[in-house]
Amino acid sequence: MADLLRSQGERYHRAPDSAQDPDELRRTQALNAEITAQNDLAENEDRANAAAQTEAQRRYQSALEAADADRQRYEADLRTAAEAKAVHDRQMADWQATVAACERGDRARCKAGRQAPAPNNN
Incomplete structure (x- = not known):
């Protein structure tokens, strides 16, 4: 970008702070x-969102693992009941x-x- 501006005749030379208007400098x-504070805030929000996403995952x-364990227990119970029947x-x-x-x-x-036959307790 600086090369483009130079090729178009633009020149920028930053003046030392002592040579700048004090009000404009402030x-x-x-x-x-x-801008730095806003960037820091956005970065902190991004970190918090990423942490929340990781926790949700x-x-x-x-929950998936618990549901799978429940399913496996249920299927084992079904097999046991079928065998007993x-x-x-x-x-x-x-x-x-x-x-x-x-x-x-x-x-x-x-x-x-x-x-007598064994009682059916199902």
Whole structure:
């Protein structure tokens, strides 16, 4: 940019502070201080926003992990219940076959199966 201005005949030579208008120098310094303060504030806001975003991502990841653990427990409970039901169903079928054998007069089977089926606690 400075090269472009020079090529167009522009020349800038900063005068020493002692040669500048004191009022203009104070206004320039005040504006520079205000701009610096605004930049610092914006930078602090950016840092706070980044920290909040990082914390939100951490909470979200934690919630995902908890939901996955809940799902895994639920699926394990379903498998356990299905296995228990299968055992109960086999026992019930055996008991019903024993009852039917007893009703037909099959004493050997009737004596062998004198247990009631296990209760279904589901």
